[in-house]
Amino acid sequence: MAKQKGSAGVERVTTGIPGLDPLIEGGLPKGTAVLVTGSAGTGKTIFGLQYLVEGARKGEKGVYINFDEQKEQLFAQAMCFGWDLEKLEADGLIKVLNFDMTKTHVVNVIVELENFMKKMEPKRLVLDSISILGIYSQVSAGAELSQLLGIRSDNMGNMSMDDIVSRGSIMGLIGKIRGFGATSLIISELPEQSQWLSRDTVSEFVCDGVIVLVKNTALNKRGLRIEKMRGTEHELSSVDFTINGKGVNVKEKS
Numbered sequence: 001m002a003k004q005k006g007s008a009g010v011e012r013v014t015t016g017i018p019g020l021d022p023l024i025e026g027g028l029p030k031g032t033a034v035l036v037t038g039s040a041g042t043g044k045t046i047f048g049l050q051y052l053v054e055g056a057r058k059g060e061k062g063v064y065i066n067f068d069e070q071k072e073q074l075f076a077q078a079m080c081f082g083w084d085l086e087k088l089e090a091d092g093l094i095k096v097l098n099f100d101m102t103k104t105h106v107v108n109v110i111v112e113l114e115n116f117m118k119k120m121e122p123k124r125l126v127l128d129s130i131s132i133l134g135i136y137s138q139v140s141a142g143a144e145l146s147q148l149l150g151i152r153s154d155n156m157g158n159m160s161m162d163d164i165v166s167r168g169s170i171m172g173l174i175g176k177i178r179g180f181g182a183t184s185l186i187i188s189e190l191p192e193q194s195q196w197l198s199r200d201t202v203s204e205f206v207c208d209g210v211i212v213l214v215k216n217t218a219l220n221k222r223g224l225r226i227e228k229m230r231g232t233e234h235e236l237s238s239v240d241f242t243i244n245g246k247g248v249n250v251k252e253k254s
């Protein structure tokens, strides 16, 4: 009989990243929000796209929410790995939602997202990245956003209003995303040498899981670490991974 793990009853969602699912009892716990964090160029966007393409292969709808790349650029990047996002969009399996934060307000993004999720009901969601939203929550801090996300500004010590709204927005937003019911990847930027696991310093506590992607330039290697995965038995040590013409690939342990 197969070894029973501590969380045998938890339904799993496969990631599509070869070698990763065996490290997390078969996949992401269904319905959770998992942070994928790393510095620039660590493979976060490719990881997120690969996750959605895996869902599309199984007939599961997915949405990719993007703030910093033009749709055409993203489609071209995906094509390098043989992922035809244009076709997947036409087939109704993947939807790319692009928001230009210089032209819209965080409140509008959330409202639009809520409406969209009700309409499409995707099983998978990728938000790329929460760091951008955090920055714009700061500059567009206002009563409307605080009210929408239920942010309270009392008992916050001597934090600036910008910080309160930004961190409150991140927490509120992750809560909202989890409430959509999809299994979500929340991508975060991670400044090199940071003592935290995300730029905003709160995502790692709010999310149900944290996957850290690392570049070791001195050794010419990439590493992946499961920092946290609620309801899952997993190792803590880093495993090597590669990015090649097929996407992200975690080397299985021999």
Ligand SMILES: Nc1ncnc2c1ncn2[C@@H]1O[C@H](COP(=O)(O)OP(=O)(O)OP(=O)(O)O)[C@@H](O)[C@H]1O
Pocket (backbone or CB within 6 Å): 038, 039, 040, 041, 042, 043, 044, 045, 046, 047, 080, 189, 243, 244, 245
């Ligand atoms: N076809 C490929 N073969 C091998 N490596 C590739 C290929 N395409 C991209 N890469 C690697 O992936 C990196 C980009 O990955 P990705 O865009 O997912 O990173 P990211 O973490 O999202 O970066 P950013 O923080 O800038 O958004 C490139 O810098 C390169 O090192």
Ligand SMILES: [Mg+2]
Pocket (backbone or CB within 6 Å): 044, 045, 046, 128
């Ligand atoms: Mg990226």
